[in-house]
Amino acid sequence: MNIGEAAKASGVSAKMIRYYEATGLIPAAGRTASGYRVYADTEVQMLRFIRRSRDLGFPVEKIKELLALWRDRARHSADVKHLAQEQIDGLEKKISAMQAMKETLQHLADACCGDNRPECPILADLGNGPGHLHRQDDAGSGQGPLAQSGRRRAAG
Amino acid sequence: MNIGEAAKASGVSAKMIRYYEATGLIPAAGRTASGYRVYADTEVQMLRFIRRSRDLGFPVEKIKELLALWRDRARHSADVKHLAQEQIDGLEKKISAMQAMKETLQHLADACCGDNRPECPILADLGNGPGHLHRQDDAGSGQGPLAQSGRRRAAG
DNA sequence: CTTGACCTTACCATCATGGGAAGGACTATG
DNA sequence: CATAGTCCTTCCCATGATGGTAAGGTCAAG
Numbered sequence: 001m002n003i004g005e006a007a008k009a010s011g012v013s014a015k016m017i018r019y020y021e022a023t024g025l026i027p028a029a030g031r032t033a034s035g036y037r038v039y040a041d042t043e044v045q046m047l048r049f050i051r052r053s054r055d056l057g058f059p060v061e062k063i064k065e066l067l068a069l070w071r072d073r074a075r076h077s078a079d080v081k082h083l084a085q086e087q088i089d090g091l092e093k094k095i096s097a098m099q100a101m102k103e104t105l106q107h108l109a110d111a112c113c114g115d116n117r118p119e120c121p122i123l124a125d126l127g128n129g130p131g132h133l134h135r136q137d138d139a140g141s142g143q144g145p146l147a148q149s150g151r152r153r154a155a156g
Numbered sequence: 157m158n159i160g161e162a163a164k165a166s167g168v169s170a171k172m173i174r175y176y177e178a179t180g181l182i183p184a185a186g187r188t189a190s191g192y193r194v195y196a197d198t199e200v201q202m203l204r205f206i207r208r209s210r211d212l213g214f215p216v217e218k219i220k221e222l223l224a225l226w227r228d229r230a231r232h233s234a235d236v237k238h239l240a241q242e243q244i245d246g247l248e249k250k251i252s253a254m255q256a257m258k259e260t261l262q263h264l265a266d267a268c269c270g271d272n273r274p275e276c277p278i279l280a281d282l283g284n285g286p287g288h289l290h291r292q293d294d295a296g297s298g299q300g301p302l303a304q305s306g307r308r309r310a311a312g
Numbered sequence: 313c314t315t316g317a318c319c320t321t322a323c324c325a326t327c328a329t330g331g332g333a334a335g336g337a338c339t340a341t342g
Numbered sequence: 343c344a345t346a347g348t349c350c351t352t353c354c355c356a357t358g359a360t361g362g363t364a365a366g367g368t369c370a371a372g
């Protein structure tokens with residue numbers, strides 16, 4: 001199997017297979033006399049493992065550890081579970097952060113009429129800094145830089 | 157105000173202020189005779205706007221549009237709302253993807269005893285590819301590359 | 313032998329951010 | 343004035359995972 005076939009079979013692009021090899025995530029593949037990389041089923045299986053791990057959001061560094069455990073017939077499943085839990089926790093943290101962003105934006109968007117008038121609580125909030133969700137009546141005063149910022153350079 | 161003070165006042169690092177200037181997100185700051193950048197409240201306000209937008213996940217390119225609307229006293233709030241909605245949609249998409257990852261991982265982790273034995277449905281799943289959540293009894297057969305994959309590197 | 317599809321390496325770009333080096337500017341203290 | 347320390351300047355490099363492209367070699371089919 002050459003790299004293109006291995007790519008198709010594993011779902012990992014040829015580009016990434018070479019990258020994983022270059023960075024030491026996978027061992028160097030065998031080569032034909034003319035320099036083509038060759039892959040056997042074992043390698044493809046490893047690539048699929050990597051692909052799946054990436055799909056679950058694991059960074060390559062963590063996949064390195066997962067692969068080591070995968071290969072280790074004497075591993076402790078606790079170690080694997082620990083890695084998984086770390087990943088879950090990391091995902092949860094990111095999800096929460098994005099959820100918070102989304103909710104803030106949703107509140108702001110809900111308060112914006114979205115018509116052809118310039119008044120906009122979204123811009124008002126962005127301009128005023130955080131924590132102004134309840135001051136929508138303020139919309140119309142605190143929006144906009146109030147001037148084109150006449151670049152008065154206080155030279156010296 | 158020099159760049160360090162503006163950074164403190166706005167929450168944007170000096171490094172990023174220079175970056176925003178270099179990439180055209182903000183206009184070039186004024187300079188003292190000796191070359192130091194100087195900032196007035198207006199600029200700091202703009203930096204806070206940027207900071208807050210970043211905190212809500214907007215990419216710099218979108219912030220460019222938001223800033224243009226912020227400055228435009230004849231803007232239509234609909235345009236702002238549209239940008240916000242795009243951002244909300246993007247966040248929701250990412251959240252869903254990460255939520256799916258997290259749930260898959262959680263199922264796998266729940267099925268893993270997490271002790272000192274090597275059997276591990278997490279590794280089994282990663283090795284077998286997607287869609288094997290119900291085949292935990294398989295754990296113990298499909299895990300591991302079955303060999304150290306006799307790395308026959310045909311002499312590069 | 314030519315054509316086309318594939319392989320090889322090597323370099324560049326992303327996106328937003330930080331780190332660091334080399335050198336100049338300002339401030340406070342002797 | 344000298345010196346130390348903190349800040350500023352520009353320039354280059356690194357991140358993480360991925361794609362793109364270019365220049366050149368290889369293989370299979372006609």
